[in-house]
Amino acid sequence: MAQYIADRRDVDFVLHEQIQVEDLSKTELFADFNKKTVDMIVKEARNLAIKEILPTRELGDQEGCQFDNGKVTVPESFHKAFELLKDGEWVAMTEDPEWGGQGMPTTVALAASDYLVGANYAFMMYAGLTHGAGKLIESFGTQQQKRLFLNKMYSGEWTGTMLLTEPEAGSDVGALTTLAVKNDDGTYSITGNKIFISGGEHDLSENILHPVLARIEGAPEGSKGISLFLVPKIWVDDDGSLGEFNDVVCTGIEEKMGIHGNSTCSLMLGGKGKCRGMLLGEENKGMRAMFLMMNEARLLVGLQGLACASSAYMYAVDYARQRIQGKNLLQMMDKNASSVPIIQHPDVRRQLMMMKVYVEGIRSLLYYVGMCEDQVKICEDAEEKLTYQGIIDVLIPIAKGYVTDRAFEVCSHGVQVYGGYGYIKDYPMEQLLRDCRITMIYEGTNGIQAMDLLGRKLGLNKGKPVMDLLGEIQKSIAMAKDVQGLEDLAAKLEEIVDKLGKVALHMGMTAMSPNVMNAFAFAHPFMEVCGDVVMAWMLLWRAAIASKKLEEGAKKKDAAFYQGQIKSAEFFIYSIIPITVGKIKAILTTNGAAVDIDEKSFGG
Amino acid sequence: MEIVVLLKQVPATESLIEIADDGVSIKSDDIKWVINPYDEFAVEEALRIKEAHEGSVSILSVGSEKTVEAIRTALAMGADKGILVNVPDGDVYDGLTTARILSAVLKETPFDMIIAGQRAVDDDNFQVGPATAEFLNIPHISMVIKQEIANGKIKCHRTVEGGTAILETPLPVLFTTQRGINEPRYASLPGIMKAKKKPIDMKTITDIGLDPATVGKPLTKIVSLKTPPERKGGIMIEGDSAQAKAVKIVKILHEEAKVL
Ligand SMILES: Cc1cc2nc3c(=O)[nH]c(=O)nc-3n(C[C@H](O)[C@H](O)[C@H](O)COP(=O)(O)OP(=O)(O)OC[C@H]3O[C@@H](n4cnc5c(N)ncnc54)[C@H](O)[C@@H]3O)c2cc1C
Numbered sequence: 127m128a129q130y131i132a133d134r135r136d137v138d139f140v141l142h143e144q145i146q147v148e149d150l151s152k153t154e155l156f157a158d159f160n161k162k163t164v165d166m167i168v169k170e171a172r173n174l175a176i177k178e179i180l181p182t183r184e185l186g187d188q189e190g191c192q193f194d195n196g197k198v199t200v201p202e203s204f205h206k207a208f209e210l211l212k213d214g215e216w217v218a219m220t221e222d223p224e225w226g227g228q229g230m231p232t233t234v235a236l237a238a239s240d241y242l243v244g245a246n247y248a249f250m251m252y253a254g255l256t257h258g259a260g261k262l263i264e265s266f267g268t269q270q271q272k273r274l275f276l277n278k279m280y281s282g283e284w285t286g287t288m289l290l291t292e293p294e295a296g297s298d299v300g301a302l303t304t305l306a307v308k309n310d311d312g313t314y315s316i317t318g319n320k321i322f323i324s325g326g327e328h329d330l331s332e333n334i335l336h337p338v339l340a341r342i343e344g345a346p347e348g349s350k351g352i353s354l355f356l357v358p359k360i361w362v363d364d365d366g367s368l369g370e371f372n373d374v375v376c377t378g379i380e381e382k383m384g385i386h387g388n389s390t391c392s393l394m395l396g397g398k399g400k401c402r403g404m405l406l407g408e409e410n411k412g413m414r415a416m417f418l419m420m421n422e423a424r425l426l427v428g429l430q431g432l433a434c435a436s437s438a439y440m441y442a443v444d445y446a447r448q449r450i451q452g453k454n455l456l457q458m459m460d461k462n463a464s465s466v467p468i469i470q471h472p473d474v475r476r477q478l479m480m481m482k483v484y485v486e487g488i489r490s491l492l493y494y495v496g497m498c499e500d501q502v503k504i505c506e507d508a509e510e511k512l513t514y515q516g517i518i519d520v521l522i523p524i525a526k527g528y529v530t531d532r533a534f535e536v537c538s539h540g541v542q543v544y545g546g547y548g549y550i551k552d553y554p555m556e557q558l559l560r561d562c563r564i565t566m567i568y569e570g571t572n573g574i575q576a577m578d579l580l581g582r583k584l585g586l587n588k589g590k591p592v593m594d595l596l597g598e599i600q601k602s603i604a605m606a607k608d609v610q611g612l613e614d615l616a617a618k619l620e621e622i623v624d625k626l627g628k629v630a631l632h633m634g635m636t637a638m639s640p641n642v643m644n645a646f647a648f649a650h651p652f653m654e655v656c657g658d659v660v661m662a663w664m665l666l667w668r669a670a671i672a673s674k675k676l677e678e679g680a681k682k683k684d685a686a687f688y689q690g691q692i693k694s695a696e697f698f699i700y701s702i703i704p705i706t707v708g709k710i711k712a713i714l715t716t717n718g719a720a721v722d723i724d725e726k727s728f729g730g
Numbered sequence: 731m732e733i734v735v736l737l738k739q740v741p742a743t744e745s746l747i748e749i750a751d752d753g754v755s756i757k758s759d760d761i762k763w764v765i766n767p768y769d770e771f772a773v774e775e776a777l778r779i780k781e782a783h784e785g786s787v788s789i790l791s792v793g794s795e796k797t798v799e800a801i802r803t804a805l806a807m808g809a810d811k812g813i814l815v816n817v818p819d820g821d822v823y824d825g826l827t828t829a830r831i832l833s834a835v836l837k838e839t840p841f842d843m844i845i846a847g848q849r850a851v852d853d854d855n856f857q858v859g860p861a862t863a864e865f866l867n868i869p870h871i872s873m874v875i876k877q878e879i880a881n882g883k884i885k886c887h888r889t890v891e892g893g894t895a896i897l898e899t900p901l902p903v904l905f906t907t908q909r910g911i912n913e914p915r916y917a918s919l920p921g922i923m924k925a926k927k928k929p930i931d932m933k934t935i936t937d938i939g940l941d942p943a944t945v946g947k948p949l950t951k952i953v954s955l956k957t958p959p960e961r962k963g964g965i966m967i968e969g970d971s972a973q974a975k976a977v978k979i980v981k982i983l984h985e986e987a988k989v990l
Contacts, residue, residue, distance in 0.1 A: 158923060158926070160926075162802075162926070163922065163923070163926055166799075166802060166803070166806065166917075166922050166925070167919065167922055170803075170806070170916065170917045170919075170922060173916065174916050178916075210916060213915070213916070213918060214916050214917070214918040214919055215918050215919045215920055216919060219919070228919050228920070228923075230919075681759065682759065683759065683760050
């Protein structure tokens with residue numbers, strides 16, 4: 127096996143040649159992160175990921191989490207890996223150093239996470255949720271709350287979660303019924319039941335901090351009446367010492383398809399009337415607080431998708447080079463011809479190409495969003511900052527919804543390349559496929575992502591962010607047009623971008639017309655079209671850089687990599703974009719069959 | 731306690747090693763370089779000794795510019811400073827030459843203890859540590875799996891065939907590390923950030939008072955390099971019963987392998 131998790135050359139390419147992360151070090155905020163430091167961070171993350179975390183992936187899947195009388199134990203092997211993660215201070219890479227974070231650019235953290243999450247994302251969720259919960263406290267907590275919790279969370283000594291979902295409140299968070307009643311001392315008594323809570327209970331840390339969405343007694347119905355609370359598993363006294371158990375009881379964990387190493391818990395809050403929470407931010411502003419955190423959380427889920435897809439691709443390429451089966455098609459008639467590695471068969475190559483283009487396109491997209499996040503942090507010009515924020519907002523549903531849909535397909539191709547062995551537990555493919563599936567569901571299902579793109583993002587700020595994004599795509603097209611050999615690819619991308627502009631307008635209009643239901647029946651295909659175009663953009667951008675490098679004369683191994691970049695763009699634009707054109711046709715028809723059909727006609 | 735760790739950068743064990751066209755060296759284009767794994771034990775042990783007895787840890791290496799990366803990794807693990815004797819990329823020294831260069835630097839560097847890996851995994855020579863100690867005229871203990879320091883003396887457990895020997899010597903000392911002595915730590919993120927600001931002293935052969943014209947003349951010469959023969963597939967012995975299989979094995983050992 128040549129490489130695990132992610133192709134190192136590809137990670138370096140996106141970081142240094144495409145996104146040019148080193149430019150960030152010219153700013154005061156990120157001055158410490160020059161190329162050498164970035165390389166060292168990524169190298170050490172890879173080292174830790176491959177040596178210590180990757181071996182826990184299969185073990186964690188086999189062993190799973192155990193529930194016994196309110197207590198949850200994680201797979202044995204997770205303990206040492208978690209200690210190492212804490213020792214290395216990898217839990218809060220991008221967070222404020224004042225509170226124990228590492229102040230790293232998001233782009234660099236994504237590259238490190240590419241390996242760490244890629245090694246075992248069910249394991250890394252414990253850390254990921256901790257950093258997310260910490261971030262909520264950093265953004266909305268009082269000085270005292272930050273003092274009490276942040277250092278402990280950013281160091282990983284205490285972990286965090288996110289409590290939204292209830293049996294009757296899944297996609298519609300606004301339907302939640304968990305209740306908060308104000309006490310005389312300013313705390314709130316919390317009662318309610320939360321389900322599907324990742325890392326809600328486990329034995330990796332002494333205390334768990336739960337940010338909880340709940341409704342204050344008498345607050346308005348729906349999402350307008352939701353507030354955010356911080357509910358520790360064990361109460362933390364004002365001097366930072368652990369107080370009494372806070373009546374957060376784990377009543378069970380789910381048996382599930384994948385990510386067995388991550389506990390998915392049902393939590394009963396205040397069953398004995400003794401659960402207290404602290405208000406985070408303002409009353410009834412809970413959903414707003416959540417929205418602020420949502421982009422990052424969704425980007426992380428996109429990364430989980432990439433993690434599975436990238437691993438699957440690395441395994442599949444390796445397997446296709448080793449597995450001998452069948453003759454080369456050109457020697458079919460030759461009785462004496464020997465069998466060849468399956469990588470020689472056109473259909474296997476087609477599937478490897480499929481995997482390659484999505485893994486590369488997705489990696490570029492996610493790092494690009496990361497770079498926009500970093501730009502928002504360092505931009506001095508308010509207008510420019512807004513532009514970057516707008517681009518992020520438009521890209522997030524794609525970076526979560528489109529990306530995880532494709533990631534799952536990539537894993538499925540991986541299973542296929544392995545043939546029967548792909549379906550067998552002795553090989554890594556079936557686990558990757560199972561693990562990957564949940565990324566399409568949690569953190570807002572991909573259906574919800576598509577609706578977000580159509581319903582909120584398209585018309586955001588009168589469509590300016592969408593126009594800004596198209597403008598960025600045009601820049602890459604202009605760059606590629608000047609590159610010999612890429613003229614036609616650039617022209618094809620230009621055509622499809624033009625079509626995308628038209629279909630976006632059509633969807634915007636339809637969504638505001640009496641045909642609104644039809645429009646939303648096409649929200650998901652519309653997200654696919656947007657995603658396809660973004661992939662083509664990323665791949666053409668890569669190809670343009672690669673062509674230039676080849677022209678300047680690249681080393682042998684680099685040359686193979688760069689040529690592969692041009693082939694990726696070629697494959698995507700000639701073999702997949704025509705399908706996108708077809709999808710656009712379907713969307714423009716906006717046929718109402720799915721909406722008009724009588725419920726009875728579904729049968730069953 | 732002033733501790734110096736002798737560190738070599740070697741090809742990562744996962745790298746595909748190919749013999750270069752000259753037949754006496756390896757192709758280095760696609761190789762990823764890492765700290766020699768035994769030297770990682772040495773760095774870790776030095777850091778533990780420093781944590782217990784205070785002092786500082788210096789990393790000393792002979793190598794080309796790219797060796798800085800390995801030194802920085804050791805600094806990120808927690809070492810304090812680095813010294814690189816910078817030699818042209820591609821220059822290969824035999825163990826004695828390397829030891830001569832290292833000891834020339836060490837004669838000018840205060841130390842209480844020198845720690846090295848028992849061998850480097852690229853040329854497997856086992857010589858540099860002991861030879862350096864000889865040039866410096868200090869005691870050395872090799873293949874150490876455990877050490878205790880007290881009252882200016884060090885007591886080392888050293889692996890010997892079938893057991894361990896315990897040796898004691900006054901400081902200063904040079905000892906070499908064997909697998910099992912510790913589990914090297916990973917560089918932490920704050921460690922990486924700090925490593926950037928730690929000093930690496932770059933020296934040339936001339937700087938350390940040696941003559942570049944003569945120092946590079948090795949006493950040994952690599953005549954040719956060969957990859958080991960590829961392992962052949964095994965033979966499965968078929969048979970209805972253990973007895974039947976045993977008969978077959980004996981036959982094969984007798985007639986084909988001719989060892990019986
Ligand atoms: C392993 C795992 C871990 C999880 N971790 C957490 C966690 O840590 N914290 C947490 O709070 N939650 C967590 N969840 C819950 C998860 O976020 C929800 O399951 C998810 O949001 C969907 O909600 P639901 O299951 O109630 O499905 P539903 O909302 O009932 O959705 C069912 C289907 O209907 C569609 N749908 C629903 N409403 C609409 C609509 N208005 N328009 C169009 N389509 C719609 C959905 O897209 C979906 O296809 C986790 C779930 C799992 C399985």
